[in-house]
Each structure stands twice: as C-alpha cells, then as structure tokens.
Amino acid sequence: MSAAEQHVLARRAGRAAYLTLNRPKALNALTHPMVLAVDEALTAWEHDPAVEAVVVTGAGERGLCAGGDIRAVHDDARDGDGSASAAFWRDEYRLNARIARYPKPYVAVMDGIVMGGGVGVSAHGSVRIVTERSRVAMPETGIGFVPDVGGTHLLARAPGELGTHLALTGAQIGAGDALLCGLADHHVPAGETGALVDDLARLPVHEALRTYVRPAPEGELAGQREWIDACYAADTVEEIVGRLFAHGAQAAKETAEVLLSRSPTALKVTLAALRRARALGSLERVLDQEYRISVATLTTHDLVEGIRAQVIDKDRTPRWSPDSLAGVSDAAVARFFTPLGDRELGLTAPDSPGQPPR
Numbered sequence: 001m002s003a004a005e006q007h008v009l010a011r012r013a014g015r016a017a018y019l020t021l022n023r024p025k026a027l028n029a030l031t032h033p034m035v036l037a038v039d040e041a042l043t044a045w046e047h048d049p050a051v052e053a054v055v056v057t058g059a060g061e062r063g064l065c066a067g068g069d070i071r072a073v074h075d076d077a078r079d080g081d082g083s084a085s086a087a088f089w090r091d092e093y094r095l096n097a098r099i100a101r102y103p104k105p106y107v108a109v110m111d112g113i114v115m116g117g118g119v120g121v122s123a124h125g126s127v128r129i130v131t132e133r134s135r136v137a138m139p140e141t142g143i144g145f146v147p148d149v150g151g152t153h154l155l156a157r158a159p160g161e162l163g164t165h166l167a168l169t170g171a172q173i174g175a176g177d178a179l180l181c182g183l184a185d186h187h188v189p190a191g192e193t194g195a196l197v198d199d200l201a202r203l204p205v206h207e208a209l210r211t212y213v214r215p216a217p218e219g220e221l222a223g224q225r226e227w228i229d230a231c232y233a234a235d236t237v238e239e240i241v242g243r244l245f246a247h248g249a250q251a252a253k254e255t256a257e258v259l260l261s262r263s264p265t266a267l268k269v270t271l272a273a274l275r276r277a278r279a280l281g282s283l284e285r286v287l288d289q290e291y292r293i294s295v296a297t298l299t300t301h302d303l304v305e306g307i308r309a310q311v312i313d314k315d316r317t318p319r320w321s322p323d324s325l326a327g328v329s330d331a332a333v334a335r336f337f338t339p340l341g342d343r344e345l346g347l348t349a350p351d352s353p354g355q356p357p358r
Contacts (some may be wrong), residue, residue, distance in 0.1 A: 008037040009059075015052040017045045021121075024060025030117045031069045032088040038121065039095050046103060053105040053205050055120065055197055064109065065136070065326050067116025068092065070143065073298075074307040082298035089148070089294050091347060092117065093287045096150045097347055100124035100283050105205045109193050110134050110184060115172075120149025123183045124283070127205055130175040131190035132217050136183055139170035143310050144263040144302025144318070146270045146293050146336075153286035156277040158182055161232035162221055167270050168237070169258050176219030187216035227252045237267045263302040263318070264325045269293060269336045276337070276339030284347035289337065291345035296336040 009020040019041055021028035045051040058064035068088070076085045099106055099121065108122035111131045119138060122128060130136070138147040138155065146154065147167050155163030158181040166181065168171065178184040188196055192212050199208040221228070221296060231243035231252060238261070243255035259267060277286045297303045301321045309318035322328050 007034050008041070010037070010041045012051065015050070015204075016200045017041070017048075017051045017054050018057045018197070019054065019223050020059050021056070021065050022059040024058075024062070026069070027066035027113060028058040028060070028064065028118070029063055029066050029069045030092065031072070032084075032091065032119070035088065035095055039091070039098065042095075042098060042102065044328070045354040051104065053107055053200055054102070055107045055109070055200055056125070057109045057193075057197060058112070058118075061112070063113030063118070063309050064111060064122060065114050065115070065118030067118055069312060070307050074304055077298045078304045079326050082295070086295050086343075087297055089245055089291060092118055092120065092149060093291055093345055094347070096120045097284055097287055098123055100150070107200065107205060109197065110136065110178070111190055111193055115139055116151075117149050119151055119154070119183070123154055124150055127186070127209070128184040129186050129188050129193070130178050130216070131188060131193060133190045134175045134178060135172045136174075136178045137170055137172040138167055139172075141168060141262040141266040141270055142170050142306065144266050144304075144306030144320070145288070145297055146266055146273055146298065148290045150287055150290070151271045152270075152277040152290060153280075153283045153303070154183060155181070156286075160225055160229040162228060164232040164240075164271070164274055165221075165228045165255070167274055168232075168240070168262070168267055169255060171258075173221065174219060176260070177217040177221045178219075179216055180219055180221055186213045188212045190215060191215055193351075209235050211243065222251075224251060237264075240271075241325070254280075263306055263320050264322055265300065265302050265320070265332065266306075268325065268333045270327045272333055272337070282348070288345045290346050292338065292340055293336045293346045295340060295343070296338070 007023050009022050012017050073085045106125035107127040108125040109129050110122050112133050114136050115137045140147050155167045160179050175187045196212045208310045227247050227249045234240045241256050244252045280286050306318050
C-alpha cells in the first residue's frame, strides 16, 4: 500500500462511500499525494450509481484536519524554487472547487480541529456537520500567509464583518459560531457522530440526520457583532486597528493587540483579498485569485519566517519584514494579485463571469 493509500482510507459500505484522512500523528495534515487520492476517489464514486453519498472523517481523536503540510511548504520556499508548493496548491484548490460542485451529497464530519486546508475539504461540502468539540479556523496570517482553499470566498459571505474578523485574526470558533458564519450546516454531538456515519450506509442523508441533529452550543460572535461590524468596516488595516483600540469593549482592544502580532503584509493582503472576493462572486474566481496570492507568498520573507517561528522552532516570536503596517505599501500589496500568465490556476476564463456561487 502506497503512502497516499495509507493516509487516505477509502471504502464502500451500503449506499455510502467513506474517506478517512489518516495521518493522526500530524493531525491529518494534507499532503499532495493525499489531495490526489481524494480526487481519484471522488472521480470513481461520482460515476458509481451504487454510491449515493460521500462521507469524510479524520482519523484519531483530535480533529478532521489541521491544514496543509506547511513544513513541506517552508522547506520548498526556503530551499527550493517553490514549484512543489505551487503544484500542491493547484491540485488542492481544484479539489476544493470540485467538492463544492460535487453532484452527490458530500458529508463532512468537522469534529475537533478543522483549520486551513481542513476547511477546504469540508466547508465547501453540501452537508457540513460540527460538534461541541469543533475548533474551526483560518489561521494563516499568523504564519505570514493568507487564507486560501476558498477561505476568502467563505469568509466574505459571512454575516456583517465576522468573516473579516476571522480572516485577519485567525481566531478559532466553535460549532455555534461556525453555523452562524455559514461554515457548517448541522450540529451533532461528538459522541453520536460514529452512529450517524454508520447509518449513512443504509439511510438517505436527510433521514439519517433527523435522528442526530441537536441545537448547537451557543457561540460568542453574535454578542460581539456591534464592535466587530463597526471596527472592521474600515477601509484599511490601520484604521481597523485604530477603531478597535478606540472602542470601549475590552475584547476589541485585545483583538487589536492580536492583529499587531500578525504579519503586517499578510494582514493587508488578506483584507484586500476579502474585499475583492465579495465582488468576484463565484468560488472559482476566488480560487483563481487565491492561487495568485499563494504563489506570490513563496518569494516573501514572512511565509518562511512565520512557519519557522510557529511550527519549526516554535519560539512564537516571528520577525516580520516589514515589521509594521506603515511599512507595507499599496504597491507591495498589489504585487500579490499580479496575473500569472500561463501559470494561472485557470478555473475561470480571463473574462468569464464564473459559475454561480454555492
């Protein structure tokens, strides 16, 4: 059995097909071969009339998926030419788009940690289940990167400025807030997900869900909408930070401090990407934009430094360059959106209106 086959377990049972991300020691972080294995399985099951639903889970007790294999990205950006990471993202983002358009129910069990690339293989699905253990986040600005895997599409569509808050801070949210932000559809108690997964082999998805769906634990974001919407509606990151510091809420001031610890470049590019994603509309157009941004980060100081500080050396003290918001010019931000010519992801034609959003 190949590494990809070991790290993505595929099986059939009754009316359902099952994918298990199986790197529990790495919190099921996605590698390029895993992305290709998932795509291959989806191809086979799409054309198999016996498969009526696809169910995605993560091995181990900690979560569905902590994201992509960023150690490999770090090494490629530092020591290589970035081509391996670009190839990984190309196939990963195409998989994200495919999941969103999959013609059969795609049931993602978002139990435990679901971050970065884990959001990409779950939150674009048609049936997204969270539990009281779910911790969902797009934490990229903390490693000098920008939310990808269609994350800016999802967060741009969240109510008010909640998506801006989550994208810039990388804050983790639980089940109630994931439902509020449109990142999930149903809450099922963690102790009952196994029975639900088993029932999907014999019952249509909507019938199986009826037995297990429960009200979600109350979230936190609804009660913070006043300061979040007011502060994040600003046009620049500098103004957002200023509004947060000036607001009376203690949580707003603490959030400003969090933002000042993130990569200044990543913050500015993320805000620009979110604003543009709202106008782009379709997931495919946004993924095309995210691919341009991701490829551009491979030549930046902050991506290598952020992963070094958070994942490699774990000293948690990244030295960003530039080290202030004022040091990041509009021209520096614009560079991340530069077309790639024949290296574009190409999910939409250059002047295509794209497909309608999910």
